[in-house]
Amino acid sequence: MEKNTFPISTYIATSLDTAFEYLCRLENLNEWTLFSRMLEKIDENTWLGTASCYQNKLYYHLRKINTPLFRGIEWHCGIEYENYFQVYPVLLFPPSYLEPNSDEEGVYFHWVSFVDPNRRTGMMKQAIGLVHTSECRSLKGNLERNAGHTSSVKGRYTLDTDTIYIDAPIELGVEYLTDVKNIGEWAHLLNPSNEMTSQSGQFIDEYGQTVQVTIQVHDLNNYYLLEQDFFYPDFEFIQRCPTLLIPCSYAFGDPSASGFIQHRITFWKVGEVPTHGKLQIEDYEAESINIKRLLEAQAGNKETFARGMSYLPRS
Structure with a gap:
């Protein structure tokens, strides 16, 4: 796992619209974070406030992410107004995205944090994961209480992630990964079975089963969202893997940082052992x-490649 990336996920028993609107109001950080407190509104999407891991006031800025099938936001933080070095993408998945025709209510919340290794203190390295885990639990509690629940509600799925640093231009990564014809080179469990286009094709998996693969890409201005869908027609089963491709210069707020982070999000049904598609992270x-x-x-x-899975600043 890439050691400068810190993801956290949870199921929240509230509507997608309610969760999105709640997260879009920066002043609501006062209710569920570990003492990130908004003190002064600067503009429509920016506040000046305190923070739990910085002994300094921070500017907090919000940007909305629009995609066809789910929603998202970004929080940005920095010591100077409009000069933000911290980026936190948040994605909100309705259950129907994980499982078409699902009757589950609620939303799956996924929060990604990136910390520049040149800026990260010892305390931040040790604390960010546990603090965000507890804050995520607090967010879930606040939203579920507002929805009328008196205890934590369990979802049908859990989310897991696979993150790696790739020292190549983001444009090269997007071009390569959005072409279905390249899957036969990097996916060792799939073999091409017939003609295909750049966005869709048919494969045979390790058990001889047919898999129809489709890929869509969304330009989110500073980075990309890649949707990879693996559909097994004989079993009416779909396995989805939305993937963020984020330039390190943007993720770490460092123009000199080369390459990009590939962050893959996976969904696993609670209490079931999968029998098709990827069986494990x-x-x-x-x-x-x-x-x-x-x-x-x-x-x-x-x-x-020999340096490992994580981004390291060049000497």
Whole structure:
């Protein structure tokens, strides 16, 4: 796992619209975070406030993310107004995204944090994961209480992630990963079975089952969202893997940072052992290692692969 990326997820028993509107109001951070408190409204989407991991006031800025099938926002933080070095993408998935025709109510919340290793203190490295985990639990509690619940509600799915650093230009990564015809190179459990286009194609998995793969890409201005859908027609089963491709220069607020972060989000039904598609998170991780190897070689950065899965600033 990429050690500068900190993801956290939970199921929240409230509507997608309610969760989105609540998160879009920065002053609501006062209710559920560990003492991030909004003190002064600067503009429509920016507040000046305190923070739990910085011994300094911070500017908090919000940007909305629009996608066809789910919603999202970004929080940005910085010591100077309009000069933000911290970025926190948040995605909100309705249950119907995970499982078409699902009758489950609620929303799946996924929060990603990036911390520049040049700026990260020892306390931040040790605390960010546990603090965000507790804050996520607090957010869930506040929204579920507002929806009339008196105890934590369990969802049908859990989310898991696979994150890796790739030392190649983001444009190269987007071009390569959005072309279905390249899947046969990096997905060792799938073999092409017939003609295909750049956005869709048919494969055969390790059990000889037919898999129809489609890929869509969304330009989110500073980075990309890649949707990879793997559909098994004989079983009416779909496995989805939305993936963020984020330039390190944007994720870490450092114009000199090269390459990009690939962050894959996966969904697993509670209490069930999958029998089709990827059966474990390690299947995704193995693919990502292969993607890193191939793209870094194309970019002429073969020496980076030996340094591991995480971004490291160059000397």
